[in-house]
Amino acid sequence: MxxxxxxxxxxxxxxxxxxxxxxxxxxxPAHASTTSSIAATATAEVGNGPCAHGGYWSGLSSQSTSCGGSGGQSQAWCADFVGWVWSQNGVAHLSAIDNTAASVYDYGKTYGTLHSTPQVGDAVVYNYDASSDYADHVALVTAVGGGSITVVGGNEGHSSGHSQGIVQEESTSQYAEGDAPWGQVISGYISPVVKPSVAxxxxxxxxxxxxxxxxxxxxxxxxxxxxxxxxx
Incomplete structure (x- = not known):
């Protein structure tokens, strides 16, 4: 650390x-150049399915690839997408993140980067339940300003006909902790920790x-x- x-x-x-x-x-916390790179990396993936780049994952044994073969997902892959994007931008301690959204929340608790004000490059976790250490979803904050935030997340778009999920970009003016944009309660924001050589x-x-x-x-x-x- x-x-x-x-x-x-x-x-x-x-x-x-x-x-x-x-x-x-x-x-x-990550420097501005790193957080802007995280946002750019995530945004460039919008529209992709779970098998882009052969599958999204951090490259570490704590995660498995989002691609189950034949273009299909291997599991709910929102955390895999976060792991992949952060791994492309020199984020440290990714072995703490597995295939679950809750593990990203736990990353923030472990490394002291869990907070309530969104910043570019942060992960945002939805519907975290401490009693079961479970969360419904995680995405990445790619823009903040003008009274709204933009997030990019993997394993989204199922309701619009993408049965295996896609990377999707959405904006909302409901971004305070406890707000529920898209029917999912924001549990907190998690800033990445960067490696010394990057920071x-x-x-x-x-x-x-x-x-x-x-x-x-x-x-x-x-x-x-x-x-x-x-x-x-």
Missing amino acids: IMPIRRFKQAGLAAIVAATAVSGLMVA LNFSQTVGGNYNGDKVSDLFAKDSSGNLFVWTG
Whole structure:
């Protein structure tokens, strides 16, 4: 996980690392260039079925491909689509996401990126039930502004004759947590966490063990003097 610690003015990284013992940590959200790329990637898939690119999935064993062969879906594939789009844009910790929409919500809880205000590149989860760890659907936010948001999701369009689902784009002015556009209640928004190589250009790095789990962590300082830790 990549986490900003705080901004320091000291020139030496050793002094910065020593200070991390008393500094608070939080997850670094994706940079604007990454979120806009996520939106562009998702939008380019509009109209495709579950077997585009041989099937949508993150490429990790936690997910299986959306394509069951002969152009048909292998399962409800909205989370597979999110996993695929995020994987194309350097999002980290995708092994936490499986074929279920609920796993995307859980990703947000685990990595501290679950929130209530939509941002481009976010996933939006609908009808999440904590008691069963189940959600009905997940899509991606591709635009925010003018009192509305636009979302792109996989495994949609069944009511319009697409029996295997397609990637579909829709806009709504109902986007607050608890609103129910298209009859599905918005449970929250989940921002992606990006890998260090995508998010930052580090000027200094050093190894260490921040959280005491005996697994090496990476400390790094960017050109603005901000310190980050990538936990092992």
